[in-house]
Amino acid sequence: MTEISPPDQECFSVVDILKRKLRSDGGFSGYLHAVTGVIAVEVLFIVALLMGWGDAYLKVGYIALIIAFALAWIGATLYPDLDNSKSTSHSAFGFIGEGLSVVFRLTSGIIQTVIRTPRDDASPNPHRGFYHTLLSAALIGLGVWMLTKLPQHIELPVLGEITLGQFFGALFLAAMIHLFLSSLGKKRMAKIRKGFAGEIVAFLIAVLVALLLISFIPAEQGYLWLGIAIAAGGATHIVGDTFTKQGTPLFFPLTVLTKKRFWWYTRFARVESGGEDEQKVIIPLMSGLSVLLFFVVVALAIF
Numbered sequence: 001m002t003e004i005s006p007p008d009q010e011c012f013s014v015v016d017i018l019k020r021k022l023r024s025d026g027g028f029s030g031y032l033h034a035v036t037g038v039i040a041v042e043v044l045f046i047v048a049l050l051m052g053w054g055d056a057y058l059k060v061g062y063i064a065l066i067i068a069f070a071l072a073w074i075g076a077t078l079y080p081d082l083d084n085s086k087s088t089s090h091s092a093f094g095f096i097g098e099g100l101s102v103v104f105r106l107t108s109g110i111i112q113t114v115i116r117t118p119r120d121d122a123s124p125n126p127h128r129g130f131y132h133t134l135l136s137a138a139l140i141g142l143g144v145w146m147l148t149k150l151p152q153h154i155e156l157p158v159l160g161e162i163t164l165g166q167f168f169g170a171l172f173l174a175a176m177i178h179l180f181l182s183s184l185g186k187k188r189m190a191k192i193r194k195g196f197a198g199e200i201v202a203f204l205i206a207v208l209v210a211l212l213l214i215s216f217i218p219a220e221q222g223y224l225w226l227g228i229a230i231a232a233g234g235a236t237h238i239v240g241d242t243f244t245k246q247g248t249p250l251f252f253p254l255t256v257l258t259k260k261r262f263w264w265y266t267r268f269a270r271v272e273s274g275g276e277d278e279q280k281v282i283i284p285l286m287s288g289l290s291v292l293l294f295f296v297v298v299a300l301a302i303f
Helices: 014-019 030-050 060-076 079-083 088-092 094-114 134-147 164-184 186-194 198-216 224-241 276-302
Strands: 153-156 160-163
Touching: 030 060, 030 088, 030 164, 030 224, 030 276, 060 164, 060 198, 060 224, 079 088, 079 094, 079 134, 079 224, 088 094, 088 164, 134 164, 134 224, 153 164, 160 164, 164 186, 164 198, 164 224, 186 198
Parallel strands: none
Antiparallel strands: 153 160
16 A cells, blocks of 8 residues: 655645645535435434334424424535535525635645544545544534533524523524525525525525424423434435445544544445436435335324
8 A cells, every 4th residue: 555645834724725626526416415314314203103202202392392303404414515615505505605615625624634644645635524524423513512502691683682502502403404495495495595685585584494493492402402413414414425436534533543544435335426326216216215204204103
């Protein structure tokens, strides 16, 4: 195995990392990632119902919590691709998405450049980097939860006095709902964005849905569920991308123990992302499976 020499000093340049072109923007579509999120949530619900949890949680407040949890999980299947300048998550947030993408690509590039062995790439690609690891999904979920625990009070129009934690909880839930709508309701959201102040209107829809759900969720529940949902959604995306030819550094940093590299790309399969297999086979198959599992969930909930 050929060893790669340590990075030159220029690799630590912020400008260099920002200008660095993504060598491989290939990845599954935002729609497919969202559908895999739907399937993952449905499987979780089926297991919960089979274990008899339905009677305890099928109440108004808990139903709102369950819906919010599901929307957050599915929406979160898109955020890892903020390190990709051509992703659904990047375009969904408009000019804010551009800024978030810069932050994701910059921090991913820095982490990959600083944390490396001589065998790792000295000029890493920020896409499919740090934000495509299970560690990053767990850290982001933890970070979201910690932000929702901030006790400082703020005064906001309409909402009145709330804590910073409540503000961040509503904000992150709205962001995940916005990603959910931008993927599974892409055509409808595209029409809304074309209208007057379209970007703002599109996000306000997600904000209103988030606030409506939160109004029914018992306050004592806190927002641990949101951190878990975002971490699980991110992990769903990352595992999904591991079935592509490009793979992901799924088990960073543990691979340094067995592969002598931090950024070892794991592949469970070698599907050509964006190719005919995805469009003509995988998406129809996964969409059909999601519909089938939906009816299973409904049947279990009723009977």
